[in-house]
Amino acid sequence: MTDEESTPRAPGAPGLRERKKQRMYQAVSEAAIALFLEKGFEKVPVAEVAAAADISKPTLFRYFPTKEDLVLHRFADHQDEAARVVTTRPAKRTPLDALQRHFLDGLERQDPVTGLCDHPAVRAFHRLLYGTPSLVARLYEYQDHSEQTLAEALGGDDPLTARLAAGQIIAVQRILAMENWRRIDAGESADEVWPDAVAAANRAFGQLRSGLSPKHG
Structure with a gap:
């Protein structure tokens, strides 16, 4: 068991699974925005964002229904x-x-x-x-x-x-x-x-x- 798993959770605070999900959202969004700022939104395909975030394209779309949501997150x-x-x-x-x-x-x-x-x-x-x-x-x-x-x-x-x-x-x-x-x-x-x-x-x-x-x- 990791320290994070064994740490008591405050009432109302998100659980481990939710925190991991939030970190995933944040990491993928930040990777996408960095690419968009470097190359331009229209010039970066979603597949390139997925590769930069080290996830599959289908997984990316499970988190972000549209390419725009990567920014609007x-x-x-x-x-x-x-x-x-x-x-x-x-x-x-x-x-x-x-x-x-x-x-x-x-x-x-x-x-x-x-x-x-x-x-x-x-x-x-x-x-x-x-x-x-x-x-x-x-x-x-x-x-x-x-x-x-x-x-x-x-x-x-x-x-x-x-x-x-x-x-x-x-x-x-x-x-x-x-x-x-x-x-x-x-x-x-x-x-x-x-x-x-x-x-x-x-x-x-x-x-x-x-x-x-x-x-x-």
């Missing part, structure tokens, strides 16, 4: 993030207040998801992502999933109203992140962009708050 944990923020918020905090605070915290940490990160590796990854049409299209599918889960978390008597609210919130987060990334890509530092990014986020969430119903805002 980095966003996989964020698909349900907005929903988690809403469902785990303090009882007296509104969903929109919780989401705004979470986004502002992300700006403070320079979380790449907010677009406010000038680390060279993150900048290269974002150029790959936003410079590849098929990746952008796949990213929209991830965001659609985010809207669905957020709408479910918002709840209410009218599912359409919840979905409309979720769509507006996810769109605002996307637009804010894209504006931050646009300025970073143009050569500004994260520290230079940060004050404007905070002001823009507060303004955008203020506009959401004035337009959404009391229940969701």
Whole structure:
């Protein structure tokens, strides 16, 4: 028995099999992204990624249904993030207040998801992502999933109203992140962009708050 197998697992923590699976996802995704950054997304066949990761092509597709998912894996944990923020918020905090605070915290940490990160590796990854049409299209599918889960978390008597609210919130987060990334890509530092990014986020969430119903805002 290995040390990892014999180590007690904390309640709610992933088991050994799940941890191995997560490591596999990470290793294959990183190998793929390195190749895509070196040669270009369209010029690297999936078979080459599988060879670099030392797995078979069928095994790769068991982990990643599409070639695009090899890149978008980095966003996989964020698909349900907005929903988690809403469902785990303090009882007296509104969903929109919780989401705004979470986004502002992300700006403070320079979380790449907010677009406010000038680390060279993150900048290269974002150029790959936003410079590849098929990746952008796949990213929209991830965001659609985010809207669905957020709408479910918002709840209410009218599912359409919840979905409309979720769509507006996810769109605002996307637009804010894209504006931050646009300025970073143009050569500004994260520290230079940060004050404007905070002001823009507060303004955008203020506009959401004035337009959404009391229940969701």
